[in-house]
Structure formats: C-alpha cells, structure tokens
Amino acid sequence: MSFLKDALSIFKKSELVFIEKIKESEDVYSFLFKKDDDLTWKPGQHGLFTITHKKIKNNTKPMTVASIPSENVVKITTKIGDTPSDFKSALLELEAGMKVSMSGPVGSFYLKDESPTLFIATGIGITPFRALIKQIEEKQTTSNQFKLLYFASQNEHIYKEDFKNFDVDYITTNEQLLQEIDEYTEKHKDTGQYFIAGAKAEVHMLTEHLKSKHISKRAINKNVFMGY
Template identity: 35%
Template sequence: MKLKYNVDSILTRRRKKIMNPSFDFRLVLFEKIKIEGTDVISFRFNQELDKLEVNKTPSLFEYTAGQYAYFNLDDVHGDPNDSTRHFTISSSPAENFIMLSTKIRDSPYKQRLSNLEEGDKIDVSAPEGEFILPADYSKPLIFLSGGIGVTPFRSMLNYATEKQLPLKIIMFDSNKNQQNILFKKEFDDWTALNENMKIVYTLSDDKSEGNNNFGTEEEWNGEKGRIDKKMILKHVDTNTLNEAIFYICGPPDMLKSMQSLLEKELEIPKDRIKIEEFTGY
C-alpha cells in the first residue's frame, strides 16, 4: 500500500522499484551479525569492490549517509519479487565496511540472503536517495524512527559523530520492547562522544516490560508509549521546534501518524518534513 502525499509541499522520498537496475558493483561478505531477540541480521561487506568487467569502476563503494541501493542475489527461485531488493546502507561513509540490516522473512530472497557465508558475493547498484543530511548545518534535525526504519538514521548519526559535524540532532526511536531497539549500544556510545546528539527511546508495547520471551529485560527508565506531542515537547525546546527539519522513517502506518502529528498538532510547515517511504522491508 502506497501512501499519497502532496509532493509539491512535502519532501517525500519514495523508493520506486526499477525494473532492470544496473549492477555495476560487487561486494564480498565478511561478517553476519544476528541481533539477539529479533529477526534482524546485519550483513557487513568489504568496502573494497570485487572486480567486475566494467570501465572505470572505483576501488571503493562510495555513497552518502542515508542512501540505499539495490542488491541482487544469484540462485533465488520462486520469489514473486524476483532476485533483487533495495536496502538502506546502514553503515556510514566514515566506516570501513558496507552494511545492510534487514528483517529476515520467509521469502526465497530473504532466505537466500540469510544463508550467505563469509566470502560470498552480491551485486549492487549505484547508491540512490535524497534522505540524507543537509549541506547546511545551521538548522537542528529531529529524527522520528520506528523499528527497522532506524537504518538510515544509524548511517547519519555515525557520520555526524565521526566527522564531528556542528549539527544538532535529536532522535526519537520507537520500538515495541527493549529487545527490539536496534544499535542501542552504538547509539549510546556515540551520544557520549557527541554533545550535539540526543536520543530518546520509547517502548510502544505497554506489556513489554517483564513479558519477554528472550529473557528478563532491564528496568526501563526511558519513555513509554507511541511518539506524541507531549513526548516531543518534553524533550524539544521551543526554539529548536520552530527551526528543526523533521525526518520520518518507519512502517507505513507510522509515517502516516507522524505526518499528522507534525502537521496538525505541532503545526510544522510541510517544507520542514522529510519522509523516507519504503515497504516490504
């Protein structure tokens, strides 16, 4: 299901499936990381490209923090969406590897992806997308993230921290329970290093505490409930609210509710809202 927005008044970035994307790059897998308690796996590939028979192929896969690419696998059979998917590049250009992080489903493509081993290769298109950090660092950014939609924000937060960008960022990260908070240790480490960065975690499942199949959760001192006006105003001062650019990424229902929250309840102008819309991840 596609959400429809007024594209003349809101900065909406849709991922459109390209029928025949060009795969000019080949990456080699060197590590798989299963995120405990979730169905998410991160795949890390060497930054150096494997050789392809194309002209002027760069020695490194180059991209901008927040972008995505198409990944093509061999030996995918019976998948209604064929052998190609687009994924956010969840690593950042400041890191020495290329990473994608995704939920593993029962589709033939996802099962083939989950079975990749060290040394296996995957063909990749050139990076795409404009859901990226602004060139002008004078305005603060507020990220609204839901679940696996945090992947472009991981890329941007790492890059801003490693490059010591003079850019104020506040991220609200909503997840069902503590086990589903992706990259939390990294985010906490980066927040300790970056005085311009603040992360507000919230758990949307009221029953998540003390009811976890993966073990006893730690006492939760963060926010509870879905991101709403009260929560935002608690952590964002008036000046920041009036100047900030808002980035939203997450499941379709979250995108719709966050857009309504910003426009109707907080009266944020549409030209200060950026949305990354993609489904089926």
C-alpha cells in the same frame, strides 16, 4: 535534480563480497560486505541489492546502507521472521566470500545542513539513522543540534553501542513518542528539520502529526520501509 541523480546512479553497479552476519536481536540481522574502493554514498541513502548466488523470484530489494564509507564495509540490516521471503532466506544462506550486487546509491534521505534536526525511527527504520549518526560523529558536528527518538514497541532496540555518545530516547509507547515530538516542535517549530523512517502507516501517521503542529512539508524528510 534529485530524481535525475538517482536515475543516473541506478546504473552504477558494484559486486560486494560477503564478510559476516550479525544477529542484532531475536529476529533482526545485519550483513556486512567489503566495500569496493570506488563505491561511495551519502549516509542515509539506500542501494538496490540483488541476490546472485541462487535463482529466486524478486531477487532485487531496496535496502538502506547502515554504514558510512569510512567504515570500509557496506552494512545492511533487516528483520527476518519465521517465514522469510526467498530474498531474505538467500541472505541467511550467504557464506564468507559469496557476492551480491548493489546498484546505486540512490535517495535523498541525508543531511543537507546542520540546522536543529529531530530523527524519528520506528522499528527497522532505525537503519539510516545509524549511518547519519556515524556521519555526525565523524564530522564532529555540534551534537546538541540533533536528537533521536527511537520507537520499538517490544523494546527491541538495536545499535545501542553505536548510539552511546548521542542524544537518544528509547521509546516503547506511542503516547511517549508523540509527547516527545511535541516537546521538540514546541522548542524548534518550523526552523528545524524532521527525519522519519519506518513502516508506511507509521511514517504517514507521524507526518500528519507534525503537520498538525504547523511543521511545513519542506521540513519533513521521509523514508518508508515497504513490507513491514
């Protein structure tokens, strides 16, 4: 059913007007676009964004929407290094009033219930969790049901202002990350939900670690960020 919904959603296209660029850290930028009145999404989902102001190869890229609909903006955040791709270079060139195209939203990386939930973010994988946490705060869901472990090895944690009223542990070592996961699984075991987002190798490693703690596949939700 989820696949069918995604297949239908992908045909929905929106033209988004660029508002501004925000430098979140040394090499992480957020881009804000005006939300169309009829555009909505579930926090945690992503869209397929297409560059339209210049011709480039591979002009479409999946990106998580880091905002929630009530903020009235579509916010995407990405890491841009010294040798960016044509797509990311084009993002940096955006000026107020320019447009990009978004297809979707798609994806099943969103909350289905209010069971105890552990969010595990590595690096730029933090983006869907900004939206999920904004949703939790907006709905005034019991916050002690949720916890975020945010791993960034260079201590480049972004969105701190957005998380100031949430239970977050900012982590810089693998040892600390695994230790805190183990503490959570010991307490909640397979009755909780586990959301993991980050680079492919990190998501795979953390998934296998959860399985080794007898967490079932159905309790693990994954969002893999390709190319990092």
